[in-house]
Amino acid sequence: MTAPRHAPEPQRSRTVPEARRESATVPPVVDQIAGVAQVQTVRGIAEARELAPKDLEIRLQADASSRLPVLVCYSAAAVWLIVGSLFGELASLKLHWPDLLTREGWLTFGRIRTAHLNAVNYGWGSLAMIGTSLWLMPRLVHAELRRPRLAAMGAVLWNIGLLLGVGGILVGVSDGMEWLEMSRWFADPWLVVGGGMIGVALFSTVAARKAEHLYVSVWYIMSAFLWFPMLFILGNWPTWSGVESGAVNWLFAHNVLGFWLTAVSVGVAYYFIPKVLGRPIYSYQLSILGFWTFAFFYALNGMHHLVGGPLPTWMITTSVTASVLMFIPVVATAINLHMTVVGRFGALRYSPTLRFVVLGAMGYTAVSLQGSFTALREVNRITHFTHWTIAHSHVGVYGFVTFIMFGAMYYVVPRLVGHEWPSAALIRWHFGLVVAGIAIYVVALTWAGVAQGLALLDPGLPFQASVERTRYGLMGRSLGGLLMTAGHVVFAWHFWLMLRGRQPAGARPPFHEARPILYTEAAADVVATSRSHAGSAP
Amino acid sequence: MTRVWLLLGGAFAALSFAIVLLVLVPRAMLTRVEAPPWLEPYTASELQGREVYIANGCVYCHSQQVRDPAFTSDVERGWGSRATVPADYVYDRPNLLGTSRTGPDLINVGQRLPDPNWQLIHLYDPRALNAWSIMPGFPFLFEEKAPDAVRPGDRVVVIPGPRAPRGRVVVAKPEALALTNYLLSLKRNGAVPASAMARERMAGPLAGGMNGHDDGARPAP
Amino acid sequence: MIPSSLAVILATLALGVFALSAFIVAWWRGHFRNLDAQARVIFEPRDLRFARPWETPAQRREREATYGALLPGRRGEWGGAA
Numbered sequence: 001m002t003a004p005r006h007a008p009e010p011q012r013s014r015t016v017p018e019a020r021r022e023s024a025t026v027p028p029v030v031d032q033i034a035g036v037a038q039v040q041t042v043r044g045i046a047e048a049r050e051l052a053p054k055d056l057e058i059r060l061q062a063d064a065s066s067r068l069p070v071l072v073c074y075s076a077a078a079v080w081l082i083v084g085s086l087f088g089e090l091a092s093l094k095l096h097w098p099d100l101l102t103r104e105g106w107l108t109f110g111r112i113r114t115a116h117l118n119a120v121n122y123g124w125g126s127l128a129m130i131g132t133s134l135w136l137m138p139r140l141v142h143a144e145l146r147r148p149r150l151a152a153m154g155a156v157l158w159n160i161g162l163l164l165g166v167g168g169i170l171v172g173v174s175d176g177m178e179w180l181e182m183s184r185w186f187a188d189p190w191l192v193v194g195g196g197m198i199g200v201a202l203f204s205t206v207a208a209r210k211a212e213h214l215y216v217s218v219w220y221i222m223s224a225f226l227w228f229p230m231l232f233i234l235g236n237w238p239t240w241s242g243v244e245s246g247a248v249n250w251l252f253a254h255n256v257l258g259f260w261l262t263a264v265s266v267g268v269a270y271y272f273i274p275k276v277l278g279r280p281i282y283s284y285q286l287s288i289l290g291f292w293t294f295a296f297f298y299a300l301n302g303m304h305h306l307v308g309g310p311l312p313t314w315m316i317t318t319s320v321t322a323s324v325l326m327f328i329p330v331v332a333t334a335i336n337l338h339m340t341v342v343g344r345f346g347a348l349r350y351s352p353t354l355r356f357v358v359l360g361a362m363g364y365t366a367v368s369l370q371g372s373f374t375a376l377r378e379v380n381r382i383t384h385f386t387h388w389t390i391a392h393s394h395v396g397v398y399g400f401v402t403f404i405m406f407g408a409m410y411y412v413v414p415r416l417v418g419h420e421w422p423s424a425a426l427i428r429w430h431f432g433l434v435v436a437g438i439a440i441y442v443v444a445l446t447w448a449g450v451a452q453g454l455a456l457l458d459p460g461l462p463f464q465a466s467v468e469r470t471r472y473g474l475m476g477r478s479l480g481g482l483l484m485t486a487g488h489v490v491f492a493w494h495f496w497l498m499l500r501g502r503q504p505a506g507a508r509p510p511f512h513e514a515r516p517i518l519y520t521e522a523a524a525d526v527v528a529t530s531r532s533h534a535g536s537a538p
Numbered sequence: 539m540t541r542v543w544l545l546l547g548g549a550f551a552a553l554s555f556a557i558v559l560l561v562l563v564p565r566a567m568l569t570r571v572e573a574p575p576w577l578e579p580y581t582a583s584e585l586q587g588r589e590v591y592i593a594n595g596c597v598y599c600h601s602q603q604v605r606d607p608a609f610t611s612d613v614e615r616g617w618g619s620r621a622t623v624p625a626d627y628v629y630d631r632p633n634l635l636g637t638s639r640t641g642p643d644l645i646n647v648g649q650r651l652p653d654p655n656w657q658l659i660h661l662y663d664p665r666a667l668n669a670w671s672i673m674p675g676f677p678f679l680f681e682e683k684a685p686d687a688v689r690p691g692d693r694v695v696v697i698p699g700p701r702a703p704r705g706r707v708v709v710a711k712p713e714a715l716a717l718t719n720y721l722l723s724l725k726r727n728g729a730v731p732a733s734a735m736a737r738e739r740m741a742g743p744l745a746g747g748m749n750g751h752d753d754g755a756r757p758a759p
Numbered sequence: 760m761i762p763s764s765l766a767v768i769l770a771t772l773a774l775g776v777f778a779l780s781a782f783i784v785a786w787w788r789g790h791f792r793n794l795d796a797q798a799r800v801i802f803e804p805r806d807l808r809f810a811r812p813w814e815t816p817a818q819r820r821e822r823e824a825t826y827g828a829l830l831p832g833r834r835g836e837w838g839g840a841a
Contacts, residue, residue: 055803055804055805056803056805059803094674095640095672096672098664098665098671098672098673098674098675099665099674099675102674102675102676102677103677103678104678105594105678108594108595108674108676108678109595109598109599109674110594110595110596110597110598110599110674111593111594111595113595113598114595114598139801140800140801172593172594173593174592174593174595175632176592176597176632176634177632177633178597178598178637206542207542211800212796212800213796213797213800214541214542214545214797215797215798215800215801217801219545222542222545222546222549223545223546223549226546226549226550227549227553230550230553231553234557234561240631240632241628241629241630241631241632241633242568242571242624242627242628242629242630242631242633243568243624243627243633243635244561244564244565244568245630245631245632245633246627246633246635247560247561247564248561249632249633249635251556251557251560251561255553255556259553271801274798274801274802275801275802275806277811278802278806278807278809278811278822280795280798280799280802281798284794284795284797284798285791285794288791292548292778295548295549295552295553296552296555296774296778299552299553299555299556299557300555300556300559300560302556302560303560305637306635308603308605308606308609308610309603309605309635310603310621310622310623310624310626310627310635311564311624312564312567314767315560315564318559318560318767319560343815343818344811344813344814344818346813347811347813349813350811350812350813377609381609381610384637385601385636385637385638385639386638386639387640389637389638390638452639456611456615456639457610457611458611459611459614459615463615463642464668464670466639467640467670467671467672468670541790544781544784544785544790547781548778548781551774551777551778555770555774558770559766559767559770563766563767563770
């Protein structure tokens with residue numbers, strides 16, 4: 001059962017109303033979106049002719065409008081993923097092979113590690129999230145993305161800022177505070193302006209919305225796009241000093257984790273899990289509770305990075321309390337998402353999106369419960385200052401945020417380029433490598449952290465003991481990181497194939513999602529048959 | 539659009555509350571913190587060294603804070619004679635409190651390891667002094683000259699043991715000297731006078747470490 | 760120190776009052792009515808009617824009962840199943 005494959009037809013930019021006025025065969029809207037017309041009529045879809053095509057049209061328009069900026073963001077994100085992974089792997093190797101590449105300043109651990117953090121957080125993570133938000137918001141509000149070219153330009157500026165920031169770090173220019181190292185003078189302004197342009201596009205899309213309700217994902221994403229600029233400007237303000245700068249530092253860093261990375265990722269999970277499964281979220285009430293408790297408790301968590309530190313104890317206690325209170329939104333979200341999936345875990349065999357997003361959501365629950373636990377003083381006195389913290393942060397930024405972004409990209413990219421992912425094998429390799437990688441990473445590094453922490457607590461043991469006991473854990477982490485990096489290379493290569501127009505061999509999609517991926521076919525049929533059923537109700 | 543404004547208003551309020559509580563309120567209280575009389579501002583060379591410390595990411599392996607001895611064993615381990623307090627950090631912009639102890643805490647390293655020669659050798663090659671160390675060396679902060687190229691003003695660093703470069707003389711660059719000066723300036727064991735806003739005085743009813751009692755600042759031995 | 764605790768308590772109360780009044784306003788304006796419709800805004804009707812290969816017969820019947828006659832997956836979709 002092979003379909004005849006046609007050469008891509010030239011792109012024509014036409015509005016959908018114009019397209020409607022044209023006559024029969026394959027509507028130009030199909031060309032406009034995908035550039036490829038596939039002619040495989042489908043009896044099943046034809047039978048659905050009583051459904052209103054306008055819903056599908058809204059969706060097609062939404063996807064078409066966001067195509068340029070989303071592909072810009074995703075392409076850049078994939079590049080930063082590779083760059084960031086290489087930096088990370090090198091930094092990891094240096095911790096058990098300290099004489100590796102020490103001759104040059106730009107390769108020293110302290111700069112490579114910092115470049116890794118900024119590249120993966122502001123590069124991969126942020127750009128993947130921005131791209132996903134730009135695609136998702138039009139879908140959620142049933143309106144085309146406003147000012148897509150402005151958003152694309154914003155993404156370009158963001159990347160210029162990143163290049164300057166990360167490059168600056170490598171040559172030794174750092175603002176000094178963790179998560180805020182990119183120069184506030186020559187790098188950060190690009191992110192502020194670029195991010196602002198993206199924000200304008202996003203918020204004006206919401207303002208032009210046609211959907212009557214605001215779905216929960218909209219709350220998370222819009223709030224994130226409000227919170228992040230507030231935090232970024234606050235954190236980079238040049239006047240902080242003394243212990244106050246420590247408080248600002250960790251208010252910023254923890255809220256970038258919570259109010260930027262987590263917020264968008266949770267919003268994305270709330271969309272894809274119900275969407276692919278074809279079931280509404282289990283309890284909308286719970287999602288309302290979850291969002292508002294999240295907003296009010298998460299913001300106060302920051303000082304748990306400074307337990308025992310030279311700050312007023314009441315500040316630390318506030319953060320510890322807020323960290324424990326995070327149980328409420330985290331459990332609410334976990335229940336909501338779990339009860340939506342329960343009984344349907346078989347779907348993970350069919351949909352790579354669900355595989356990654358469901359695992360990512362579990363990662364969210366895991367990292368948050370671990371975080372609440374780690375904030376307690378009794379636990380913190382063992383884990384603070386150790387590799388445990390790094391393992392914990394990777395459960396979050398990788399096992400949660402990155403996995404959700406992988407899932408999102410597996411869903412979104414076919415709808416932008418008009419054809420399916422060419423290789424099921426590459427998807428399986430990607431999934432296997434990164435899951436094995438993060439599992440080894442977290443186990444090895446957590447074990448190293450606990451060993452280190454217990455050794456540090458014992459004043460009878462020399463400092464040397466805490467270093468020696470981590471050696472094998474650090475080597476294990478490098479192994480995990482190697483697998484993760486390999487997985488990223490596979491993913492980036494596959495993404496490149498998609499952009500190049502590589503189609504799956506054979507008509508059958510190599511994996512199967514709940515919607516016909518090749519909506520062009522659906523569009524062809526449904527829009528073509530809509531003429532004989534004008535005004536049909538949904 | 540009421541929904542949107544309600545949402546954004548609520549989100550704004552949530553973050554603003556945290557900023558007020560964890561930044562602005564402490565700021566108002568911390569402006570009363572003064573440097574103790576024994577604490578000098580950093581000299582120009584020490585500040586330059588602090589920039590070298592920041593540029594090379596030392597903060598990612600080394601902390602600069604001593605925790606309450608009732609809470610944990612930092613003091614017993616010899617990293618300070620008392621817990622550090624906000625007054626110790628008034629000249630630090632930005633903070634280098636750190637969140638990782640891949641290497642030892644450094645807030646009192648100037649007191650613990652006051653020999654500049656030790657510091658220079660250690661910066662050039664930590665494993666020349668501690669075989670177990672995983673700290674990277676910073677040879678790019680030094681020059682390796684031919685013996686006859688050494689000039690009178692050069693600060694020569696003699697590397698002990700088998701890891702010394704053969705046939706070359708190690709000379710410290712100004713960056714290495716500045717960094718050493720900065721490290722040697724790190725001493726915070728002095729007494730914290732009652733007038734300084736010591737940590738326990740801001741602590742309120744939730745003061746102290748795990749045991750619930752408050753040890754306060756201790757004077758230097 | 761009483762002043763710091765007082766600041767914390769007052770700030771929390773102020774914010775709590777604001778949050779409560781915002782909630783009440785939202786309730787009176789009907790934002791919490793019809794939550795089911797809000798949960799379904801991400802779907803088109805056809806989405807909910809596709810038969811999915813991972814669903815058990817009972818789940819399939821439930822879907823049919825809730826959303827109407829099921830649409831078959833196309834041949835080539837779902838690995839040939841369903």
